[in-house]
Amino acid sequence: MSIDSQNLPKISHYLGIDFGTAKIGLALADVEMKMAFIYQNIANDRKMLENLAQIVEKENIKKIIIGKSGKLPGSNVAQKSFDIEEIGKKIEKELGVPVLYHEEMFTTKMAEDNLKERGEKNIKKYDDREAARIILQDWLDKIQLSQVKAG
Secondary structure (H helix, E strand, O other): OOOOHHHOOOOOEEEEEEEOOOEEEEEEEEOOOOOOEEEEEEEOOOOHHHHHHHHHHHOOEEEEEEEEOOEOOOOOOEOOOOOHHHHHHHHHHHHOOOEEEEEOOOHHHHHHHHHHHOOOOOHHHHHHHHHHHHHHHHHHHHHHHHHHHHO
16 A cells, blocks of 8 residues: 555745845745755846745745844944845735744854855855755744743
8 A cells, every 4th residue: 555645744844045146045944843954045036036936835835034134233224235124025925925034144154154164165155055044943943942931
């Protein structure tokens, strides 16, 4: 007797996003395991929404967490090269998936350090994915901590 894979429940995922001007790093976590993994990069171009829509469908994405830069310490100015909230609103509207924002200060530097520590050779190829993983994992950890405190 075999199991029909079409009848298996589809696992829901969270998608973490680290936006760059040229490429976008993506990370995935399933809603049960609460552990983020690097996924892939996509180009930040005119097909970005189309590519995200395909990933949302394929991976059964239930929530998107986008890294958002805050204020630099000792500064009143938020660091951003484009309006991430406008992009998030467009993603939410077009894809019909809730979008949340999470602090991403210095995640690219942390990502590069992690990759160097692991002996990775092409750091620039993977740093956006790793930054997305850091953003998503930090968000997951904070959600779990708030649930523990509330429970």
